[in-house]
Amino acid sequence: MTEPTTKRVTIAAVARLAGVSPSAVSHVFNGRPNVSEATAIRIRAAADELNWRPNFASRKVSGQGGRSLGLVIARSRETFGRDPFFMRLLAGLTEPLSRIGWALSLTLVQADEEEQVYRQWWGEQRVDAFLLVDVRDDDPRLALVEQLGAPAALLGAPVPGPVVSVTVRDGSAFAEAVEHLTGLGHRAITRVTDAPGLAHTRARDRGFRRAARDRGVVAGLAVWHPDAEDPVADLLGRLGGATAIIVDSETIAAEIVAHAPEIGVRVPEQLSVIAWEDSWVSSIARPRLTAFDAPVEESARTAVALLERLVRGEAVEAQTVSGRRLLVRESTAPAPHTHDREDRS
């Protein structure tokens, strides 16, 4: 049925057709001098005619490596699919990669197979660089890529060590978020996270605490427990006196605004909610989510650029991208009246 109808065309065929040696063809396709413009044109024409392109694998074997990026995501199908961030990331990576002719190799793994996969992909030379996401403090992958000698960059908060990072500047965002809420009269705000172990979660905690302290706000931290019978009720029960929450995950924020009213907590009248990410999800939630938009696509672009330079052996340094913006929609509102709050301020 799907017999290879035509024998695969090789560089030799192109050379023959153009009346030159294979080396000449190779030279042309690698932008090397040593070939006159006239013959270069003939060669390109021949290649076009035969519809030939240099074999990816062969190039790799003969030194010309560095053309594929590995992305290993250690999440369950469930949580991977629930986070629109990954879609944005994938979409964002794809464009700059194809621009420089790189392939993207993607896989999902379970946490305990993670290092194994990095080892394998690198050992096989299946990929030439790694992009690390969901980095934890003290993440074993940092030492691993270093040991392997694999070019790598991480997306998220910088961590100690040699792995270069692409970070979204959050600092002023927290100031902005907290200010938005204090402006509405909120005096106790809690951050909600679903991934307490991640490095960027910790970084956010710090940023949030500082912003809260500066403004005399009571800062709380609550972890989302997806396995509770009613995760929203569970969370709301642990909120203490907070009248506003800032939720790391947009989907969780959406779940909260959808379900809270059903268990007697009106949003935003009794509880204001800010999502720390933004996507189309914010627009199907009711009330619409006040959210921060993150420059995911730009982070992706930056990371790709970084990795390309790393692969070429150039020196690189950590990058930060900015562009978080608060999108005020309907899930935030003036704080409810409570006696003790009124006394202060």
Place this chain on the structure above:
Amino acid sequence: MTEPTTKRVTIAAVARLAGVSPSAVSHVFNGRPNVSEATAIRIRAAADELNWRPNFASRKVSGQGGRSLGLVIARSRETFGRDPFFMRLLAGLTEPLSRIGWALSLTLVQADEEEQVYRQWWGEQRVDAFLLVDVRDDDPRLALVEQLGAPAALLGAPVPGPVVSVTVRDGSAFAEAVEHLTGLGHRAITRVTDAPGLAHTRARDRGFRRAARDRGVVAGLAVWHPDAEDPVADLLGRLGGATAIIVDSETIAAEIVAHAPEIGVRVPEQLSVIAWEDSWVSSIARPRLTAFDAPVEESARTAVALLERLVRGEAVEAQTVSGRRLLVRESTAPAPHTHDREDRS
């Protein structure tokens, strides 16, 4: 900074350490006979010790190809990200692929670059097979992969021609959906689609029409126009007398149930909504969406199995997977009372 600390280990090093020839190592790693169990063990030990694995590219060059699947998605970042289907697909592909040691190469392209990318990837031997999604009637890719001689399978409705398909059995699902609605008193139902050109959309149309005819229901078809100022209002205005809709896309269904009440159409009291896909999105929508769950992961698994056999040159035939199930939640309810409807039946 990221200097390759260690010279890359090759098959020769392993052979040396194990005291055999490279051929022997190769034989062991390709499950060929001709090596005694004893030496095989020594060889594996040596490979382990050096942490060696056969170089992906080299294998390809020397015949042992067939280890990467290309997935080219011709969608804008926007619509790609909005469709949880793709997340499920990616997650679903990843597991069976890694099980057989295949890589997944992913990219998003604009529609007009699509064929170009297939040509390139195949020409470069970057991938050894393609999985086609979003197939249109008369899709040029069908002829293209045939011409290239590239193993390919498509996800969705079968189309004429040699490209083998993996299809979700929809027939009885329509019966079930229509019956669910007629049971609630609905007599005019409209299908809503956002992708009128796709082959599987057409197949669904047919299935729906048949199911509707068999039950004496007025079947309508409406196309979603995302660029209208208010797409939901626009759609609702074109519904005619339909009291229930079946929406191809879950996100659109979610948008409808979120926004319809805001423009005076209560769901489900005035309009029942069924989503033709299911994911976590259904659970953050209010009312919760009555939806069909599709066996995406199983489709992915089946497609991978198919492609593997194709690559090995074995004969394959189209597969269908079943497992659609109606999840009745809150977006469907008894049809509103209308005079003419009451007269009939």
Place this chain on the structure above:
DNA sequence: CGGGCAAGGTATACCGCTTTACATCGCGCG
């Protein structure tokens, strides 16, 4: 006791491309 054969390995020719060293040729210049 010699021949034949299976079992266990090895030598070697690629695979398709890159790359470096080397060959040619035309031409300017002393």
Place this chain on the structure above:
DNA sequence: CGCGCGATGTAAAGCGGTATACCTTGCCCG
């Protein structure tokens, strides 16, 4: 008029494996 050199190419040696042909042994058997 002959030499040197820049401009163009080409030959050939890998890259890291795979695969096929071929070579040893040891041993069974007539």
